[in-house]
Amino acid sequence: MTVCKGGRCCAPLAAAVLAQQGGSAVETRAAAIRNWHIGEGAHPVMVEVAARHGYDLSGYRGVQVSPDLLAWADTVLAMDSAVLDALREIAGQDSTGKLRLYLDGRDVPDP
Numbered sequence: 001m002t003v004c005k006g007g008r009c010c011a012p013l014a015a016a017v018l019a020q021q022g023g024s025a026v027e028t029r030a031a032a033i034r035n036w037h038i039g040e041g042a043h044p045v046m047v048e049v050a051a052r053h054g055y056d057l058s059g060y061r062g063v064q065v066s067p068d069l070l071a072w073a074d075t076v077l078a079m080d081s082a083v084l085d086a087l088r089e090i091a092g093q094d095s096t097g098k099l100r101l102y103l104d105g106r107d108v109p110d111p
Contacts, residue, residue, distance in 0.1 A: 001073035002102060003083055007032025007062040008043040009111045010079040014102055016055040018077075029073070031065040033086045038062050046111070070095050080107035 002018065004011035011030035019028045032038070041047065042057040050057045063069070070076060070091050076099045078084035087099050102108055 001029045001031060001065075001069065001075070002077045002079065003031050003033060003065050003087060004079040004108075005033050005083055005110070006036050007034075007064070008037045008040065009046045010102075010108050012042040012057050012060045013046055013050050013055060014077065014079065014108070016050060016057060016060075020055065029063075029069065030060065031063050031069055033065060033083055035064045038064055043111075065090060067091075070098075074098060075100070077102040080110070 002011040002014040007030060011032065015028040015030035019026055022028070040062050042050070042060045047057045065087065067090065070087070076087060078087055078099065079102055081101065084099060084101055088096055091099060
């Protein structure tokens with residue numbers, strides 16, 4: 001699972017990239033820390049940019065991360081360190097081992 005602050009840009013694209021690279025053996029989901037865009041699609045500019053690179057974000061609808069969603073995921077990739085800190089608070093001790101940054105050791109720039 002990929003997680004960003006608002007759930008409209010980074011996390012949906014990151015999930016699509018991981019799904020394409022992993023093939024049918026990988027199931028991905030994207031979520032947001034904040035509840036700003038729940039039920040909305042990915043940002044229109046992100047949909048356009050993703051399509052130019054072969055990724056389809058047209059069916060994406062925003063969801064907020066929850067303990068149940070964290071329990072579903074084997075790995076949770078935060079787009080930046082602030083999101084990672086928020087995930088650690090939500091996850092509790094049992095899930096912290098599966099939390100990490102999407103880019104090992106550095107933040108994905110916010111669009």
